[in-house]
Amino acid sequence: MGRDIAASQFTERDFSRFSARLRQETSLLERWFDEGRFDDGAPSVGFELEAWLIKPDATPAPRVEELLERLDNPLVVPELATFNIEFNGTPTALCDDVFSKLALELEATLAQTNAAAAQLNTRLAMIGILPTVRPQHLTLEFMTPRDRYRALNEQVFALRHERPLKLLIEGRDRLELLWHDVMLEAGATSFQIHLKVRPDEAARVYNASKIVSGPMVAISANSPYLFGQDLWDETRIPLFEQSVSVGGAVLQERVNFGFGYARESILETFRSNVDRYPVLLPHLMDDPPELLAHLRLHNGTIWRWNRPLIGFGPDGRPHLRIEHRVVPAGPSVSDAIANAAFYFGLMRDLAHEERPPESRLMFLHAQKGFYTCARAGLDAEIPWLDGKSLPVTRILADDLLPRAKRGLLEVGVEATEVAHWLGIIDNRLKSGQTGARWQRAWVARHGPDMTGLMESYLERQASGRPVHEWTLE
Numbered sequence: 008m009g010r011d012i013a014a015s016q017f018t019e020r021d022f023s024r025f026s027a028r029l030r031q032e033t034s035l036l037e038r039w040f041d042e043g044r045f046d047d048g049a050p051s052v053g054f055e056l057e058a059w060l061i062k063p064d065a066t067p068a069p070r071v072e073e074l075l076e077r078l079d080n081p082l083v084v085p086e087l088a089t090f091n092i093e094f095n096g097t098p099t100a101l102c103d104d105v106f107s108k109l110a111l112e113l114e115a116t117l118a119q120t121n122a123a124a125a126q127l128n129t130r131l132a133m134i135g136i137l138p139t140v141r142p143q144h145l146t147l148e149f150m151t152p153r154d155r156y157r158a159l160n161e162q163v164f165a166l167r168h169e170r171p172l173k174l175l176i177e178g179r180d181r182l183e184l185l186w187h188d189v190m191l192e193a194g195a196t197s198f199q200i201h202l203k204v205r206p207d208e209a210a211r212v213y214n215a216s217k218i219v220s221g222p223m224v225a226i227s228a229n230s231p232y233l234f235g236q237d238l239w240d241e242t243r244i245p246l247f248e249q250s251v252s253v254g255g256a257v258l259q260e261r262v263n264f265g266f267g268y269a270r271e272s273i274l275e276t277f278r279s280n281v282d283r284y285p286v287l288l289p290h291l292m293d294d295p296p297e298l299l300a301h302l303r304l305h306n307g308t309i310w311r312w313n314r315p316l317i318g319f320g321p322d323g324r325p326h327l328r329i330e331h332r333v334v335p336a337g338p339s340v341s342d343a344i345a346n347a348a349f350y351f352g353l354m355r356d357l358a359h360e361e362r363p364p365e366s367r368l369m370f371l372h373a374q375k376g377f378y379t380c381a382r383a384g385l386d387a388e389i390p391w392l393d394g395k396s397l398p399v400t401r402i403l404a405d406d407l408l409p410r411a412k413r414g415l416l417e418v419g420v421e422a423t424e425v426a427h428w429l430g431i432i433d434n435r436l437k438s439g440q441t442g443a444r445w446q447r448a449w450v451a452r453h454g455p456d457m458t459g460l461m462e463s464y465l466e467r468q469a470s471g472r473p474v475h476e477w478t479l480e
Contacts, residue, residue, distance in 0.1 A: 017158070017289050025289035025301055032302040033281050036317070039325060040206060040274050046326035047205040050418065052105065052351055054096040056113065056343065057086055057196035057336055059132040060124060065461035067137065067144045068129040071151070077123040082116055085151045088193035090144070092120070092131070098203070101351060102419035106428045110344045114471075117340070132465060133343070135230030135243040135335030136194055138446070138457040142234060145190040155288065159251075159308070160189045162287045163261075166253040176245045178231075178238030178382060191250035194233065195243040200331040200347045201316070208358055209315065209327045210269035213276070214365040215357035216313040217265060219350070220333045221376035221389050222407055225399045226432060227346050228384040229335040229442030235457065237450075240384030240443040243335050244377075247310070259284055262310040264374050268365045273315045273327060277302065284309050299325075312377070329354075333377070338442040338464070338474040345431035345473065348420075352411030352429070355418050367392040384443055385436075403436050431473045438475040445477050452479050 039045065062068040067090035074092070075085060082095045094116050099105050117131060124130050150156050164170075164187075172186040204212045228240035239245065248262040261284070269275050280302075287308040294300040299317055306316070316328040334346050357364050368390065376389035380399055387399045391406075408429060415425045435441060440448075449460050467477045 016161075021289040021291060022286055024291055025286055028291070028296070028301040029281060029286065029305055032296050032299045033277055035296050036277055036299065036302065037274060040272065043206075044325060045206045046203070046320060046324050047207070050101040050355075051098045051203045052101050052109070052347065053098040053201040054109070054113075054343075054347060055197075055199040055201070056094040056096075056133065057198075058092050058094065059134065059137050059196060060090045060092055060129050061132050061137070061139075061461075062129060064139075065132070065137075065458050065465070066139045066141070067149070068127070069149045070127050070129055073127055074120070074124055074129070077126065078120060080116065080119065083120060085153065086193070087151060087156055088145070088149050088190065089151050090149060091151075091193055091196060094120070098201075101202075104421055104424050106344050106348050106420070106424055109347070110340055113340050113344070130465070132461065133196075133337035133339075133468060134442070134464065135196060135228075135241065135337065136233050136246065138232040138235075138460050140194055140234070142184070145186075145194050147188050147190060149193070150188075150190060155290075158288050158290075163189050163251055163253060166285065166287075168254075170254060172249065172252060172254075174246070174249050176233070176236075176238045176242060176249075178236075178242065180236040180238060182233060182236045182238060186250075189251050192247060195230070195247045195250070196336040197243070197332055198227075198334045198336050198343045198346065200334060200350050201328050202331070202351060202354055203326050203328050206273070206327055209273035209329065210271065210275075211358040211363060211365075212329050212354050213273055213313060213315060214268040214363070215354055216329055216331050216350075217268065217370070217377075218357065218364050218368055218373050219353050219407065220264070220312060220331075221373070221380035221387070222399055222403050223331070223346070223350060224333045224377065225380035225384050225387055226349070226403055226436060226441065227334045227342075228381070228444075229337050229446075231443040231446050232450075232457065235455065237447065239382045240441070241335060241381040244312075244333070244381040251310070253285075261287070261308060262312075264312050264377055265370075267370050276311075276315050277306070280306055280309060335442070337468065338445070338477070339468055339471060341431055341471060341473040342435070342442070345428045345435075348415065348425075348428035349407075349411050349432045352414035352420075352425075353407060355414030356410040357414075364392055367394075384441060385439060400436060400439075403432075408433055408436075431475070435473065435475040440475050440477065442474050445474055445479075449479055
């Protein structure tokens with residue numbers, strides 16, 4: 008989806024030709040797997056952080072285009088709405104002081120961006136759902152002026168036969184709305200974690216990513232409020248799923264948890280892309296088949312919560328990445344990097360365990376655990392390995408934190424680095440204070456003043472302290 012396209016209107020011939028190229032490139036990908044063409048070197052890691060640009064009153068500021076012109080930074084790119092912005096981390100080897108490096112780079116990029124934003128009388132906010140966002144902000148008026156976004160909107164509604172989207176989220180409160188465009192998606196911002204993997208381990212990492220999605224979203228939840236309603240701990244999950252619903256078969260929904268584990272190879276997901284998902288953006292390109300341009304564009308319009316990606320290194324050699332999409336933006340840089348460290352350590356341990364964890368947890372149980380944790384956060388009780396149902400806090404403390412520590416040490420991350428970043432996860436768990444819980448506690452003390460909530464939130468975010476240290480005063 009990141010690639011610009013030259014039009015938003017397509018013909019039947021465009022769809023036919025694109026589908027032919029998609030099949031050709033998928034066949035080429037299959038051959039690459041057979042021939043061992045992929046990079047099988049040491050793992051590297053990266054991220055994408057989505058954030059909000061806001062006004063002095065903490066409501067969305069649709070001035071990202073002006074901000075990007077002032078920045079001219081390739082690590083900072085536009086998103087769907089003119090008040091959303093994305094920050095990318097430079098891929099870094101998973102060893103030594105990797106997380107401190109990622110944190111320093113992100114802090115520098117954010118500082119540069121905030122300095123430029125201040126010249127526009129705006130500022131950044133890292134939070135899953137902005138509590139001050141209102142329905143009038145999530146309209147086509149504020150869509151980023153890129154043909155790919157217009158085309159996305161038109162094609163989603165073409166598949167829906169122009170029927171409006173229905174948003175229905177039942178949590179502590181109940182929210183039900185009809186919507187006539189895809190701009191609800193702009194209400195949900197994420198911290199997307201990337202791990203480069205070898206082809207022989209990609210399926211195991213993909214499956215392990217699904218297994219830990221529930222606990223990951225529980226410990227990182229930061230999106231309880233939407234349009235003034237108190238909903239799920241991570242309301243971003245149902246919001247995103249419903250915001251681009253094509254309204255047909257469940258198996259064709261573009262945002263999903265998946266429909267099973269990978270059995271033999273991550274290649275199965277790319278075959279599924281061809282067989283299960285209608286083409287949304289049939290933008291034809293002149294790139295040679297070896298760049299997989301059509302395959303990658305199509306894959307970019309299927310937003311699995313855990314998504315396999317294909318990229319190319321400086322030497323032109325293809326590589327595989329797993330993108331873990333369940334974590335929201337914020338609350339602080341420290342929290343975000345700690346979340347990434349936790350995930351990377353878990354992948355190293357679970358994906359290399361002698362008895363695959365996917366053989367010990369039914370896929371439907373992993374799926375159920377994910378949505379239960381998104382709704383209830385650290386209060387969730389979910390199915391776990393060997394069929395037991397346990398509080399997610401116990402799973403995190405007794406099983407996953409020790410695994411993450413072991414995994415990071417095995418790949419050569421410095422012991423002090425492991426202790427620092429996983430210590431943030433441990434302290435968040437011990438305090439019981441996620442971003443979602445802090446927001447609710449603030450409202451319980453001060454009342455449903457969403458502007459006041461954001462001012463207090465941003466003051467603490469600017470301090471750089473992780474959320475477990477945040478107070479309510």
